[in-house]
Amino acid sequence: MMIKIAIKNLLGARLRTILNVFVTAFSFFLILFMSAMYDGMLQHAKQVTMDTEIAGGAYWHPEYDPLDPMRFEDAHSTLPSEIQSLVDQNTAFPVLVSQASIYPAGRIMPAIMKGIKPDQNIVNMPTNSLSGHDDISIPVLIGKGMASDTKLEVGDTFTIRWLDADRTYDADEGTVVHIMDIENFKLDMGHIWIPLDRSQSMLSMEEEATYVTYKKGAPQIHKTEGWIHRDINYLVQDMEAIIEADKPGAQVMYVILLALAAMGIFNAQVLSIFRRGREIGTLMALGMTRTRVVGLFTLEGGLNALLAAAATLIFFGPILYHFGVNGIPLPIDYTEMGMIMAKRLVPIYTTGLVVSTTVLVSIVVLIVSYIPSRRIARMKPTDSLRGKAVV
């Protein structure tokens, strides 16, 4: 019986219902969209990291700690034989990591110099741009961010100074052969990439490397001879730590959006109760109990949410779908701000997201419908009949 009256009220109050439903649907859409964008962003960042950096996993020299450049000088050796055989089969490639100082345009800057095999095709980096520069003493590949920091352009030369295995300083001239537009800022900021054999001879570390990255699906090595196996889970850890650290921010955003939605509905509900004071008084005069009136208004709020969900699907569904398929072009290049961001962001709608958002929005709608409705119970029918709704 109540539901019939509630539906009648909603359908009868055409414009008011449409507005309420639209406000709710819009908030619903925003929450869904923003969350999906955020998920898409994280997913993308993870994907990019895997794609450009992690591949299937890696074996690290026991002394290697990417966060401690002071120890790079101890973190190198020839490869354990089983790992070497992976490299020989082209299912892995070695990287030699060292510290260097560079002098672009007379300035001095510390840099991480990584020697990489130009012909690797395991990670998505334009390393082959390093090959075939016999006329250049050190071909250098840098990222866009590094290029703008150092104001270097393709063809520019600069001095590189490094400490070799005998702990003596040496220097030579590097030439920028390519500037890569890579989304993974970790491969960009402070990095110079040079051919592996060049770095090995510069450092007098022939055949040596700091870590080896292997392809997805490469056979697991058992005799690592002290080298440490770092699987994907380990390597995405810091990525996940960033995501974890970012979560409170995302949750704040989620809560703000939800609060906006709630406020919209709350407002609409308060307004409608205020405006409908006389109606409430009439219903009570006709013998509706207070509990039932409260129930009726809460139910109307709930139906509102249901209609809003449907409206979201109908009106915003195509937009959500469109972005889900085509992504959203971003106007700014966020890589320069030290973020892994696609030029085109593709929101990801997981079932979990849709279900949890729907449930959450519904609960919030019910609560914010119920709270103002409860005021009805405190109203005296005689007051409401005179149109004096006390909210």
Place this chain on the structure above:
Amino acid sequence: MENSLVVTIKNLVKQFPVGGDYFTALKDINLNITKGEFTGLIGPSGSGKTTLLNIIGGLDSPTKGKVSALGNSLNDTSHNVRARLRRKHMGFIFQSYNLLPVYTVFENVELPLILNNVEMKKRKAIVKEAVASVGLSNKLDSRPNMLSGGECQRTAIARAIVHQPGLVLADEPTANLDAENSHHIMKILTDLNQKLDTSFIFATHDEKIMDYLRRIIHLDDGQITEDEFIKNSKVDTSK
């Protein structure tokens, strides 16, 4: 004759808190109303007519004294019991009609039946009959904003009597209407009064109504100053 009493009021006092003090709107009211009465509460503005009507309808509670309506004490009853009493046995007519704007005439009149859980099949016929009795059969699907004031009030009357209540309370039902409509409304109400054996209590200061009343209770400053039974009212009481 006790069972033919529709309303009994003994030593009723109603006070409203005003600031830190009380305003006494009704002072020691004693009143009995029997079945089938067509009674008006008459008095100047602020004399307590609406207050008394609200208390009889259980919309407001007495400060002191005993009030019962249709055999139910209204002194210590819960909201729910009073709501049930109104739902089943009372009808209300208001000065400003108080129709639900989003409902059609049919739906407005149907509402008391829905609240009383009358089956849908039965509802339709009952509503149509009630609407016919106020002469609005051609307006069943109209909404209140498409109706004239008189038509709105007739709809409200249909809504007040559709569930055949024992008592109808009408607060200034003609105050917003012109003379012609007021007479039309009063004729309808006197007819219904006789047909349905329903008791009517009006609160009014509309002179036009007085000729129809069979009992006039004069209120002044919260007290009954006169209680007259009228023999030659426009209603033929001989039947």
